[in-house]
Amino acid sequence: MKDAKFIIGHILNNPSYKELKSRSECLEFTKLLSLNHQRLIAFCYVKNNILFFALLHPLGLQELKRDNNISMIKGLLKIYCSVNKDSKLAQISDIKFFVAKNLRFKKEAKILPKIVNFEKSKGEFINLAKNPQIYAKFEAIREKIKANLDANR
Structure with a gap:
């Protein structure tokens, strides 16, 4: 019986899924970068032998466009390609960065805290x-207070 890793590798090597292989290689490569x-x-x-990085914030663009970060990424790319001989990332000639403006899948859902009084x-x-009208209002207030006490228990 074949394990899941073998089956996934077989699917990634299928020419029909070359884009999937490229994306998985890009994901592996980004895991080599520092956590920050x-x-x-x-x-x-990867498009036209250029590695594109979509960034979440303009300050990230300023950080990664520095010469030392670009050279660090190119160095990691050489190391990655020396280990993975048949990688599509071996054909990379340039690295470019841009800020993705509309990332719907990255927005976090706001969770409103439940206010408990x-x-x-x-x-x-x-x-x-x-x-008598004011008396009735005070009695209604008394009933609501007692209902709140019972609900909080």
Whole structure:
């Protein structure tokens, strides 16, 4: 019986899925970068022998466009290609960076915290109102306080 790694490798080597192999190689390559650089990168791809990095923020663009970072990436690329002889990344001639403006899949869902108000009153007070309408309102308030106390328990 063949294991999952063998089957996935067979699928990646299929010419019909050459784009999938290219993307998986780009993902492996980005894992070689430092964690700080990985956090700046949304995704990467190869087109016309140019390695494109889509970045999450303009400050990431400033950081990665520095000469020392570009030379570090090119050095890692040489090492990666020396280990993986049949890699599509071996044909890379240039590296370019850009900021991806509309990344819908990277937005985090905002979770609103549930606001819990604990009732400070126990609903035990003397209703001294003389007007029957005001008396009824205070009694309605007393009932709501007691209902909140029961709901929080």
